[in-house]
Amino acid sequence: MLKKVFYIIIAFIMGFTPVFAVTYEPDERINITVYEKINPAIVAIDAQLNDGVSAGTGCVVSKDGVILTGSHVVEDCKDIDVTMYNGHVYKAKIIAKMGKNRDLALLKIEPKTQLKTVSFGNSEDVKVGQKVLAIGNPFGFSGTLTQGIVSRIDYAKNRIQTDAAINPGCSGGPLLNSAGEVIGINQSIYNPDNNISNIGIGFAIPINDAKKFIQNANLARK
Numbered sequence: 001m002l003k004k005v006f007y008i009i010i011a012f013i014m015g016f017t018p019v020f021a022v023t024y025e026p027d028e029r030i031n032i033t034v035y036e037k038i039n040p041a042i043v044a045i046d047a048q049l050n051d052g053v054s055a056g057t058g059c060v061v062s063k064d065g066v067i068l069t070g071s072h073v074v075e076d077c078k079d080i081d082v083t084m085y086n087g088h089v090y091k092a093k094i095i096a097k098m099g100k101n102r103d104l105a106l107l108k109i110e111p112k113t114q115l116k117t118v119s120f121g122n123s124e125d126v127k128v129g130q131k132v133l134a135i136g137n138p139f140g141f142s143g144t145l146t147q148g149i150v151s152r153i154d155y156a157k158n159r160i161q162t163d164a165a166i167n168p169g170c171s172g173g174p175l176l177n178s179a180g181e182v183i184g185i186n187q188s189i190y191n192p193d194n195n196i197s198n199i200g201i202g203f204a205i206p207i208n209d210a211k212k213f214i215q216n217a218n219l220a221r222k
Contacts, residue, residue, distance in 0.1 A: 030131075030178050031133065031145065031147060033180070034133055034176055034178070034179075034180040035133075035135065035145050037180045038118060038135060038174065038176060038180050039085050039135055039143055039145075040084075040085050040086075040115075040116040041059060041060040041115065041116040041117050041118045042057060042058070042059060042060070042085060042118075042135045042136075042143065042173065042174065043057070043058045043059075043060065043067060043082045043083060043084055043085070044056075044057060044058075044082070044083040044137040044140075044142040044169075045057060045058050045067075045069055045073055045074070045080065045081070045082055045083075045092075045107070045137070045172065046080070046081045046083070047073060047074045047077035047079070047080045047081075048077055048078045048079040048080070048081075049076060049077055049078065050076075050078070054072075054073055054074065054075070054077060055073075055137060055140065055168070055169045056069055056070060056073030056074075056137065056169060056170075056171045056172040056173075057069065057073075057135070057136040057137045057169065057170055057171065057172045057173030057174075057186070058073075058082065058107065058172050058173070059118045059172075059173070059174050059182060059185070060115045060116060060117050060118060061106075061117055061118060061214060062115075062117060063114040063115050063117060064111070064114070064115075065090070065108055065109040065110060065111045065115060066095070066106055066107070066108055066214075067082060067092065067106065067107040067108070067109065068104065068105075068106060068172070068185065068210060068214065069104075069105050069106075069107060069171075069172030069185075070103050070104065070105065070171040070172035070185065070186075070187055071097045071098055071102075071103050071104055071105040072103055072171065073105070073171050073172050074094055074097075074105055074107070079091070080092040080093070080094070080107060082107065082109050083142065084115075085142075085143055090109035090110065090111065091109070092107040092108060092109045093107065093108055094106070094107055095107065095108045095217065096213070096217035098213055102205065102209065102213070103187055103205060104185065104205065104209070104210055104213050105172075106213075106214065106217050118174060118182050119180065119181050119182065120181060120182050120207050120210075120211055121177055121179070121181030121182060121183040121207060122183075122207075122208065123160065123183050123184060123206035123207045123208045123209075124206075124208060125183075126150055126153065126160060126177075126183050126184075126206070127150065128149075128150050128151065128152060128153060129149055129150065130149060130150050130177065130178075131147065131148075131149055131177070131178050132147070132148055132149060132150055132162055132164050132175050132176060132177060132183070132184075133145060133146070133147050133164065133175075133176040133177075133178075134146045134147075134148075134162070134164045134165070134166055134170065134173060134174065134175055134176070134186055135173055135174060135176070136166065136167070136169060136170030136171075136173035136186065137169040137170060137173070138165070138166075138167035138168065138169045138170050139167060139168060139169055140169060141169075144170075146164045146165040146166070147164055148162050148163040148164030148165070148200075149162065149163060149164075150162055151163050151201070154203070158205075158206060158209065159187070159203040159204065159205065159206075160175065160183070160184045160203065160204045160205075160206060161201065161202070161203055162175060162184075162202050162203075162204060163200045163201070163202070164202065165198045165200075165202075166186050166188075166189055166198055166202035166204075167189070167198045170186050171186060171187060171188070172185060172186065173185070173186045174186070175204040182207050182210075183204075183206070183207050184204030184205055184206055184207055185204055185205045185207065185210055186202065186203075186204045187203050187204055187205050188202065188203050189201065189202045189203070190202070190203075
């Protein structure tokens with residue numbers, strides 16, 4: 001202990017500020033670990049429309065550049081730009097799309113190197129009250145992490161409800177559990193007063209639906 005104090009005093013005398021290892025709370029470590037693991041596999045999507053740009057988020061699901069997102073993000077688009085976490089931009093094409101109710105689409109880019117991919121969980125294991133994280137592109141702020149809980153499971157509409165902040169630009173992004181597994185694809189927010197920002201009621205498509213969609217799309221491509 002005296003030796004440590006001695007070195008600190010010497011550091012101050014010589015004009016140096018001692019640097020100590022940063023310690024994080026267990027919950028903080030979960031957030032940091034999940035973010036650093038998953039963010040390289042999350043992309044920002046800008047789809048050109050006749051009257052503007054539709055912005056959303058996507059999850060890289062294959063190393064060769066297949067990306068899962070929401071179909072409404074790329075509906076009636078003319079051109080699609082996909083921006084990786086490191087700023088690299090690729091042109092994308094739609095290779096599969098579901099209807100508005102299920103709201104899923106697959107895009108394909110041609111990367112120069114293999115990409116990081118997300119891991120899927122099992123949405124049947126989702127419980128009300130469990131912690132969830134979301135990574136998205138709200139209002140163009142790419143790579144934004146938010147956290148919350150599963151607030152409700154809507155069995156009738158087959159949606160996972162969460163209070164994790166999901167804003168415009170987050171559609172198609174992942175809803176993650178504490179292990180960093182994707183358990184849902186963020187789709188929409190509840191805005192009864194035509195408020196375009198989050199009020200704490202958001203919805204995600206269960207990932208098991210997305211897994212079936214990807215499997216069927218892959219079979220159709222073969």
